[in-house]
Amino acid sequence: MCVRWSEFAARISAVAFASFSLRRAPERTYDGGVVVVMSAESPQMKGAMLAEFLRWYSAHHDDTPVRVLIESDPEARSLGLDGSRAPFGLVTSEWYPATLFHRILDAGLGRFSSSERHRLMQNAADAVAVTMLRGLYSVLFALVATPDRYSRHIQRAWSQLHDTGTREVLIVRPGEAESIIRAWPAHHPYLCQMVHETTRAVFSHMRVGAVTVERERCIDDGSPECVARVRWTKP
């Protein structure tokens, strides 16, 4: 059960499908023989962070800007991505430079207004969560997914998918939690929003009533940490 929970929790964190080795991000050799040493200065994320989102995105929106980006981005091509169809060659268990994900998200989401993007993120998080929680995962989820258990396991789940950042979900009172991300050099406003909406979508499957998430602080606003407040109506 312990091993399976670890795997499941990681999937919850990403709202994506992935395989979960415990190895850290490897060094990579790029075209031209330039070796990039992985560290906090070049943060990495697992392909699972984006793969399922991109499948949903391509099914619901014009993904031409993402395809164009991938086909013209030397780093994307050197890492085996291709623009043919979602998830564009991303391997869920592979590590990728966070900056590559930033460029993909900028290409895919930059054309939307703030409110459109927010709604898109909400819809994507909800849809991918439903997909993920079918079948076997619905059984596991019923056993382990409560706000308290989520709070206890979130860092382990996060670390399966990010090589930087610390993650906390603190239950501050019944029906309310602070969702916090610190020390995250891979921060990007769309990724930050995705994490918060994912947390909301996962909580909404915990049979805790209506769930809302409200962003309070963000690194992009000069805060040292990103904080959102999650509230649910049936603690």
Ligand SMILES: [Zn+2]
């Ligand atoms: Zn943020």
